[in-house]
Amino acid sequence: MLMVSLLPLFQLEPGQRARIRQLMGMPDQVHRLEELGLRAGTTVEMVQPGSPCIVRLDGGKLCFRGNEAFSVLVQAGEDA
């Protein structure tokens, strides 16, 4: 398995694209976010960084803020 460096979603730069790798948190919380379209394997683009941040997802925009128990890890880079 390849080592990939994962970083929290909110650390992306404006305009940077990244692929969501993992949603960390309680299964029910994760499930809710997946229903909204925030799920592993999807590509997001940072619109407004910070906490909360705004990301572009598919044709829409979501604003998102995690907490201690919940975060979205993304993989930034060429293949994303």
Place this chain on the structure above:
Amino acid sequence: MADPFPGPSPTGNSPSESASTDALGREKAFRVALIGNPNTGKSTLFSALAGVRQRTGNYPGVTVEKKEGRVVMGDRPFVLIDLPGTYSLAPRSPDEMVAVDVLLGRRDDELPLDMVVCIVDASNLERNLYVVSQVLELGLPVVLAVNMVDVAADRGLKLDLARLERQLGVPVVPVQAHRKVGLDKLADAIAAIPARVAKASSSRVESESSAQQLPGGHAAARVSPFPEAFQGEVAALERLERNAGIPVLPRYLLERLLLDTTGYLENSGLPGVTPELLAETKAARSRLALQGLPVPGVEAMARYQWIAGILEGVVTRPKQRLVTTGDKLDRVLTHRVWGTLVFVAMMVLLFQTVFWMAEPASELIDGGKSWIGDRIVAAVPEGALRSLLINGVLEGVGGVLVFLPQIFTLFLFIAVLEDCGYMARAAYLMDRLMSRVGLSGKSFIPLLSSFACAIPGVMATRVIENPKDRLVTMLVAPLMSCSARLPVYTLLVGAFIPDRKYLGGWFGLQGLTMFAMYAIGVVMAVAVAWILKLTLLRGATPPFVMELPGYKLPGLNIVLYRMLERGWSFVKRAGTLIFAVSVVVWAAAYYPRDIERVAPELVKRQANAALAVARLEARAAELGDQPPQPPPTPGSEATTGSGKSKTNSGESKTGSGESPRASGEPSARSGESVTANSGSEAHASGSEANASGSEATTSGPEDAASELEAARRELEAADDLLAGAMLRHSYLGRLGQWIEPVVKPLGWDWRIGCAALASFPAREVLVATLGVIYNLGADEDEESESLTQTLRSATWEGSTKPLFNVPVALSIMVFFALCAQCASTLAVIKRETNSWRWPAFTFVYMTSLAYIASLLVYQIGIRL
């Protein structure tokens, strides 16, 4: 329920066929549910299809809005049912269960559905098809409306909808709901379904084996997106139910039971959920987890996999993503600094505009009110009935209706901001503040709704999953200045805050005061939420995810509809609760009417004065057909119309300013005082001598005229004293005096105290109550004049010191901004929390907060 907006339907397919629809009968109408994600234009589509002939209500037992519209498409009546926007049909609360129950035909109060129209955003097909994949499992015929195809095209997306239709197996229709493009095609597609259902059911009779087949021949759509192992477990649960002879749940609900790890469905009292079934469900979950299909994750995995297959070759994206106007707007509007500035400017502008835009209309309504008052005076003889009509009904309900223009203007602004997509940006900006007090931006949306009304605001807290956050939001929501406070603010700001302009007229002191009143509620809510999250309701700040809808020009129909809908509910409140409270307050202020027993000397004085006026008038008439000075109409602001003289009753307020009364002290000789110059309080004008009973011969018409004038003034003073005494000895007056020591430190007299007390059921009653009290206190059958004028000229009893000044007005406003004066809100909190503890808590904390804050405002205010 009455249809508030009757009128012909705008959809071309149903030109005023309500009669034939009714004639065809309800049971024959084909029932169509509309479902889709939030922000897909579902409400716009519903309005466009159903026209203005909609009925809105609530599903009993839950706070989910029920919207229905009847239309004729093809030649058949249809009932359209607008279900709440949702990302998923995975019920985790009674509210979310409603849509599932309606779709499955499990509600006793609803006929089963015949088909479903799913609406998706063309730019977000992948995410929006999630709920569509759930709907397809329900086994109903489906038509897919792909909305906002124009926006998708602007973004450079190319959609092969014919291919989507093939791969999905249901009719797919592109629409632009806000421009009413493609609606005919959609109507055709919907109208074609009943015939296909009929055909399918007749073929089903022929072949029994196709019992599981979807009506309409969309068998392909019924294919479950789940892996076979999962489907096998669901089938096993179904068999278990059947073999045990217990009611068999619909397959979709069994699937949900297996997927729901929140425990909601297990405990929701579904029939057939036995301990054995639950045990088997748990066992099935562990078996699935071992196969790499963990619950609930397997659902998202399976559905998105299915969606990927369905969308194969359907969407072609541009190589370089186009930067849209929305993106440019978002760079500014969601910017930490610029966005916040715009937000604040927007709010200030909003309240400024609400204030001046609505003013002409308010004046018009006020004028109409006076006109009706005059007609009542002319038509109804003096007495309890006239007093009830004028002081109870007209002042009560009319006084509130005068503020309708403001309320409509505010609703218009909120609707515009909601519909253009800005509200979500505001919530995003506010999340920083909300998270600092331990809440999330999600709490901001209910709080925002509470600016219109706390009841929908409290209900809107249901979107907050975290129970503690939800409770905190609910408890502070009533601190937001709802529309019912607007009449109070408007009245007092208009009457007592100087109309000063700053910065070249851009900012007015009145508008800024209004803004401050709204701000104080917000600041207090933040403080209370912070304290609650630190003490009673401790818990981690929850994660926050919210969709930001695309910007668009607000749709005129939607905006107007929302404005009228909300405004209409306010009118209904004015017609029912406010009316009832007005009448009760009027009765409490009018009765027991035992003034002869309580203050006989005042009655006698008033009678004598009236007698004297009548006598002098008769003599003046004898002296000449045209006396040199016509009887002046004593009409100062305080007490217009010395009512009893019939000659004046029809007259309007002519020449009130120019009345000779203004010219210094009258030269009334101090004749013998006929009046029992009472043992009541020393009244400045009351102590004036009267010439009324004087038999002194007149030396000329001018003397007679001044005598008459003095007599009139005495009558007026006597009327005032009598009316004041009657109010003081009324039930309300007795109560008011009893509480006066409590409200005096706030700068209030007992009458304001009464009005505040009467406003506890519904705070907008204050305006009505002030109208009732001060009109009764002034003169009971005077023509109705503007309440603003009445209040401005109100004095402390027994003195000429004005009752209201800026600190008093501010103290009242702050009290009303913070006090829990709304029985309906407390009832809703009780229902939502299912205990009396929290409404009681809300009542106590808000009322104490209001008292302390207005005490501070007044005590500091008078020292400045």
